[in-house]
Amino acid sequence: MKVQSVPWQLFWAFFRVGIFGFGGGPSMIPLVRAEVVTRYQWLTDEEFADVLAIGNTLPGPIATKMPGYIGYRVGGTMGCIASVIAVIFPMIVAMIVMLGIFSRYHDVAWIRGMGQAVVPVVMVMMAQLTWDFFDKSKASLGWLVSIAMVIISAGLIYWLGIHPGWVIGAILLAALLRPSSKKKTEETA
Template sequence: MRLSALFWSFFRVGIFGFGGGPSMLPLVHAEAVTRHGWLTDEEFADILAIGNTLPGPIATKMPGYIGYRVAGTAGLVVSVVAVTLPMIVAMIAMLGVFSRYRDVAWIRGMGQAVVPVVMIMMAQLTWDFFDKSRASLGWWLSGLIAIVSGALIYWLGIHPGFIIGALLIGALIGPGKAKKKASQINAKEPT
């Protein structure tokens, strides 16, 4: 039952995820978090952050990890096959059509017409992540991290993986210091 649910969920993602990995993320979120409850929003955000630091396409890393988490190695294989199968078939078919009818205006316009839809899906996912970040970190810190990260990525050309990795290391180191200080303060207070 789980393997069947994984297959059809990620098959839908593969069919409707026009535009590559980043455009598939809202669809993966809808299937894994909203529809099936395999992950929470926080777990999805953590997996996305870690997945972006690793090499390879996010379109297969996310389904692969979610499939493994839900149904072990068989779930991993089923999820990756399900998400890539429609892409492979569509790529072969579309390349054949495109090479034959490349000068037809509606063929060129087909790809351009989907871009605004993908843009809205990405904007919705971005707002959802910012809203979750704001709830846990507050407006100022969330905004500051977003602005600094944007500047580092777009103006200085630093790869997002390095920024995410630095934030993960900071999160691993930071809370330990805060907890240690809090326990030292509590130990000093007389009861």
């Protein structure tokens, strides 16, 4: 891959995400994964999961944080700029056009139905991404730990109202503070 082609590849990858990412940031995550992990193989699934986890702990929309970071990682400053512009440009144009149409024809049933029709598709995309992450989790942590983390995280986020960023941050901190198996092996030797 030529260095000059990377910003253009990033632009087209994230332009596709911007065009087809109906529903905002969460619905874009599976599309970003399809481009950067499956199509271009810029990241592995594990690296993508790390970017997603860290991106969710930071303030601001995930729809621009992920392209910004991935673009910078793959193509430097120009890659970052190309990725962010590519993902927001379709959103800006679509918002202007759709809000213009909606404000003029908001009483027409099929206009109201457009937004409602996209919801099930986004739900399926998010379910697929959830299953993929759970599958990766059980492969690395096992069934019991994965299910326990799902239950504990759901309890903290949904029942106690703790922001997901705090939960992810606590897990990252616990992972950093946990002694590695390499250190344990060296200490016992």
